[in-house]
Amino acid sequence: MSKKIKVAIIDYQLSNLFSVQHACNFIGLDAKITSDKKELESVDGIILPGVGAFGDAMDNLKKLDLIQPIKEFISKGKPFMGICLGLQLLFSESQEFGRHQGLDIIKGSVKKFPKINPKNEQVKIPQIGWNTIYKGKKTQSWDKTPFEKISQNEFMYFIHSYFTDPSDQKVILSLTNYSGIEYCSSIMYKNVFATQFHPEKSGPEGIKIYQNWASNISKDL
Amino acid sequence: MKTIRIIPRLDIKGPNLVKGIHLEGLRALGKPEDYAKFYYENGADELLYMDVVASLYNRNSLQDIISITAKEIFIPLTVGGGLRTIDDIKDVLRAGADKVSLNTAAIKNPKLIKEASAIFGCSTIAVTIEAIKQPNGKYMASTDNGREYTGVEVISWAKTVESLGAGEIILTSVDREGTGQGFDTELIKEVVSHVSIPVIAHGGAGKLSHFSEIIEAGADAVSAASILHYNYIKDHTSVVNGVEGNTEFLKNGTTFSKIETTDIPHIKKYLFNLGLSVRYKPNVKKN
Numbered sequence: 001m002s003k004k005i006k007v008a009i010i011d012y013q014l015s016n017l018f019s020v021q022h023a024c025n026f027i028g029l030d031a032k033i034t035s036d037k038k039e040l041e042s043v044d045g046i047i048l049p050g051v052g053a054f055g056d057a058m059d060n061l062k063k064l065d066l067i068q069p070i071k072e073f074i075s076k077g078k079p080f081m082g083i084c085l086g087l088q089l090l091f092s093e094s095q096e097f098g099r100h101q102g103l104d105i106i107k108g109s110v111k112k113f114p115k116i117n118p119k120n121e122q123v124k125i126p127q128i129g130w131n132t133i134y135k136g137k138k139t140q141s142w143d144k145t146p147f148e149k150i151s152q153n154e155f156m157y158f159i160h161s162y163f164t165d166p167s168d169q170k171v172i173l174s175l176t177n178y179s180g181i182e183y184c185s186s187i188m189y190k191n192v193f194a195t196q197f198h199p200e201k202s203g204p205e206g207i208k209i210y211q212n213w214a215s216n217i218s219k220d221l
Numbered sequence: 222m223k224t225i226r227i228i229p230r231l232d233i234k235g236p237n238l239v240k241g242i243h244l245e246g247l248r249a250l251g252k253p254e255d256y257a258k259f260y261y262e263n264g265a266d267e268l269l270y271m272d273v274v275a276s277l278y279n280r281n282s283l284q285d286i287i288s289i290t291a292k293e294i295f296i297p298l299t300v301g302g303g304l305r306t307i308d309d310i311k312d313v314l315r316a317g318a319d320k321v322s323l324n325t326a327a328i329k330n331p332k333l334i335k336e337a338s339a340i341f342g343c344s345t346i347a348v349t350i351e352a353i354k355q356p357n358g359k360y361m362a363s364t365d366n367g368r369e370y371t372g373v374e375v376i377s378w379a380k381t382v383e384s385l386g387a388g389e390i391i392l393t394s395v396d397r398e399g400t401g402q403g404f405d406t407e408l409i410k411e412v413v414s415h416v417s418i419p420v421i422a423h424g425g426a427g428k429l430s431h432f433s434e435i436i437e438a439g440a441d442a443v444s445a446a447s448i449l450h451y452n453y454i455k456d457h458t459s460v461v462n463g464v465e466g467n468t469e470f471l472k473n474g475t476t477f478s479k480i481e482t483t484d485i486p487h488i489k490k491y492l493f494n495l496g497l498s499v500r501y502k503p504n505v506k507k508n
Contacts, residue, residue, distance in 0.1 A: 018317050022292050051342065128344055128388070128419065130224045130266060130500045155224070155500040157297065159344050201297050201319065203261070 004030040005217050008043040010070070011035045012050075012060040020049045020083065023200035027211050037069040045217050046073055048194075050085030054094040054110060054162070057085055058102065067103065074105055074192055079217045081146075082194030084160060087187065090194055091164055106189055108166035117180035124179065126161040133174040133185050133197070140173055145188050146212040147173060154205050156185075156197035163196060224498045226266035226442035227432075227488055229449050230423060231256060232273045233283060233302075237464065239273065240447055242399035244351070244366035247273065250450055251460035257290045259453055263485045266500055267297040269322070269391070269421075269444055271349075273366055275303025284316040291317025301349055301391075310337055314345070322391055324349040325364040328371050328378075331385055338386030347389040347421075348382040350375055352408055354396055360408055367395035375408070376415050383416045390416065391444065394424035399447055401427025401480035406438040413439035428481040429491045436497060445488075452482035 007024055009017050011033045024031030024047070031047075032039065040046060048070070050057055061067050074080050082090055091102045094110035102110070113125050132153040135142065142148055158176070163183040166172060176185035176196070186195040193213060199206035231253045232239050238256055239247040250256075257268055268290075272283045283300060291298065300313045301322030310321050321341075327334050327348055338346045351367055352360040352375045360375035379390055392412055394405035404425040413420050419441035425431065426445040435443055454461060489501035 018291065018315070019295070019319065022317070023295060026293065026295075124417065126344060129226060151502070200295055203264075203296055207295055 006043045007031045007045045009033045009047045019200045035064050040069045045079040047081045048086035049083045054096040055100045077191045080192045087194035110162050127178045128159045130155045136175045138169050146209045157201040158197045228267045228444040229260040230269040230444045230446045232271050234274050249464045254289050261294045270300045272302030287316040322347040322349045334385040343386050343388040348387040349391040351393045379412050389419045391421045397425030403431045404435040409438045
């Protein structure tokens with residue numbers, strides 16, 4: 001038996017991390033919830049989950065002295081996965097309740113869904129529920145990414161009021177259309193993969209995304 | 222177009238899945254985790270667990286069942302029944318629930334909704350409204366599975382829970398619950414026209430056309446129990462082994478003659494073919 005892949009799920013005291021941990025355990029990862037920066041040195045991959053407010057999340061990451069360790073981990077080329085707020089935190093800045101600086105690993109900003117869409121219709125905020133993901137004309141191929149063997153227009157579970165707007169369209173892995181607003185629902189940039197939706201709440205297809213991500217780690221080891 | 226969610230509802234008493242009529246006369250049907258896993262694998266969009274006796278006994282017996290299911294079921298799970306305090310909510314979320322549903326405690330102390338949604342986020346807090354139609358045509362809210370009359374009128378209560386920060390309303394028609402006679406479309410229409418948060422319709426599903434009727438009336442999601450549970454029992458009679466009491470009526474199907482039982486793929490296919498948006502892919506081949 002090969003050794004189990006070790007993954008750290010970063011706890012910055014804002015979210016329910018158990019479903020992420022359950023998903024990791026389910027596919028055979030050794031996943032530990034932690035807010036200790038020393039633990040990050042010995043793991044094979046990091047998952048940054050998150051529900052809650054952008055500013056509070058950055059404040060907590062700062063207080064826990066996790067920002068530098070996360071950036072170092074990513075700059076070493078090690079596998080990193082962000083989920084929901086964990087995607088948004090990667091960006092340069094957010095407009096959530098005033099301006100906030102993010103981790104600035106992906107250039108671009110985090111914006112709130114407009115109350116009115118381009119067709120002048122009301123938009124229900126937050127988006128809660130199932131919606132589809134698809135490739136855009138300029139977005140990357142899904143081969144050899146965590147979306148390998150995921151069908152076009154597959155349903156995933158979303159719950160959010162803000163969305164990411166990357167400066168470089170090439171980082172976009174999938175798009176989603178909510179109430180007539182098309183936005184970036186996942187990114188892939190070198191070793192950094194992140195989704196706006198919750199794969200751990202998206203049924204068997206969501207679990208497949210975890211499996212794909214984990215199998216890329218095992219290839220790297 | 223919003224994607225309509227189909228949400229199996231599992232009423233739980235102690236270690237058992239139970240089902241009644243008008244939320245009363247409960248019969249044990251087997252282990253909830255067996256049903257939950259089956260529904261998950263069959264395309265349920267979420268699951269709803271209700272501890273149906275917790276309010277009576279002032280206790281929460283669900284936590285073990287929640288943690289068992291959270292380990293192998295990867296769709297949102299809402300849990301309700303007997304949650305009275307912020308700590309109760311925290312316990313259920315820590316056990317693995319994604320959302321909670323409040324009823325009795327919220328009616329007694331509406332501030333709990335506000336407090337809970339501020340701490341856990343609006344999208345985590347749902348409120349269940351058990352509606353009973355009065356002879357004068359008005360809908361009044363009840364608690365404790367339709368046993369307690371509250372004197373609170375449903376429409377104004379729905380508006381109040383939205384303003385207090387609830388993210389969702391689970392709207393049960395006690396009159397229709399368990400009967401298979403169809404959802405109360407009038408009730409749903411009235412409530413959805415007064416709130417902008419999602420409303421989950423529950424109570425009365427007896428055949429496929431009931432689902433499209435209630436979606437047309439404005440429901441954002443549909444919750445069902447008997448129509449799914451009795452179908453599962455028909456094909457998996459062993460699930461009722463070990464259940465105490467008379468289980469013959471479950472195995473021979475006499476108890477649900479008024480309900481045309483079905484499963485989630487058939488409900489979704491039916492809605493999909495009517496042009497409604499559901500999480501369903503026709504003719505999917507498994508590789």
